[in-house]
Amino acid sequence: MLAVAAAQLGYRTHVYAPETGPANDVSGTYTRGGYYDAGELAKFARAVDVITYEFENIAVAPIEGVALMAPIHPSPRSLAVAQDRAEEKAFVEALGGRPAPWRRVDNRAALDEAIAAIGCPAILKTATLGYDGKGQARIASPADADAAWEAIAGAPAVLEGFVTFDHEFSILLVRGADGAIASYPPPHNEHRDGILARSSVPAPAPVAAQWTEAAALAGRVAEALDHVGVLTLEFFATADGPVFNEMAPRVHNSGHWTIEGAVTSQFENHIRAICGLPLGDTGLTGTRVVMENLIGEDAAGWDAILGERDAHLHLYGKHEARPGRKMGHVTRVTR
Known part of the structure; x- marks a missing residue:
């Protein structure tokens, strides 16, 4: 989706990744190489004018290396903070x-201390490499600690207390190299089995009431990181205001609705930002926009979706549908 947006602005995309994926189908050039392959990374960096990334589960060191050879946005600092749950929460x-409420958990004894401090129920999450509900274990009582520790294979982690909330939402903003910031209306996010199932705007009233506070925090985060590009912060809407959940230094699944539902999509605005162009309008194109992920076999109903008025289908070209795998999405715009 980034490559498509770049092409519409006249840019050519060169993808670097350890294995082939859907982006290869719409990019001009592809280099297959490991993230620690210094030689291939150097050749890649010399062949492009600006570098970006759309996945935070990559090591910081290679990103810092290519940053010495070509401009890279967002910065390695954004990546370092966002990929470590403990560091991002403290930040x-x-x-x-x-x-x-949270505590860092680096060993089994620390887990017991964290449970005593936070209480139960709680969730144990790996500090890195977790997404879509992966790398997590619920703890209903202290008796579950051993099983939870085994479930994450004793990896460095954080323990998070449960939060009572009405809705989940995200703030998607884009920051240009000149410091200009544009923010999208916050989508209401609904999850199923730990995976985002639906994002809709406008969000319910409790979310709308907390939009300004949450967006202000997201702006402070972007400025503190000198972030260039799209930045996403996820929140819980609670009776006491927005509670921060996690951040992503990239375009985000909860912003896929912007392709048809906003004047300028998050993908185009990301390309605009990293290429030094003016940011585009983030306003809605309709009165209501709903994006639904097509997960696993959901994508098999693509032909029926194509028959719907005001439905916009996106299939990602993944070759195998597996449970929990995002195969595409559909956006419905009410005008």
Whole structure:
């Protein structure tokens, strides 16, 4: 989707990845190489004018290396903070944000201490490499600690207390190299089995009431990181205001609705930002926009979706449908 947006602005995309994927079908050039392959990375960096990434589960060191050879946005600092749950929570707290109660857990004894401090129920999450509900274990009582520790294979982690909330939502903003910031209306996010199932705008009233506070925090995060490109922060809407959940230094699944539902999509605005272009309008194109992920076999109903008026189908070209795998999405715009 980034490559498509870049092509519409007259740019050519060169993809670097350890294996082939859907982006290869719409990009001009592809290099298959490992993230620690210094030689291939150097050749790639010399062949492009600007570098970006759309996945935070990559090591920081290679990104820091290519940053010495070509401009890269977002910066390695954004990646380093966002990919470590403990660091991102501490970073956001320092800027006035409020995450759920949490403790760093580096060993089995620390887990018991964290449970005693936070209480149960709680969720144990790996500090890195977790997404779509992966790398997580619920703890209903202290008796579950051993099983939870085994479930994450003893990896460095954080323990998070449960939060009572009405809705989940995200703030998607884009920041240009000149410091200009544009923010999208916050989508209401609904999850199924730990995976985003639906995002809709406008969001319900409790979310709308917390939009300004959450967007202000996201802006402070972007400025503190000198972030260039799209930045996403996820929140819980609670009776006491927005509670920070996590951040992503990239375009985000909860912003896929912007392709048809906003004047300028998150993908185009990301390309605009990293290429030094003016940011585009983030306003809605309709009165209501709903994006639904097509997960696993959901994508098999593509032909019926194509028959719907005001439905916009996106299939990603993944070759195998597996449970929990995002195969595409459909966006419905009410005008």
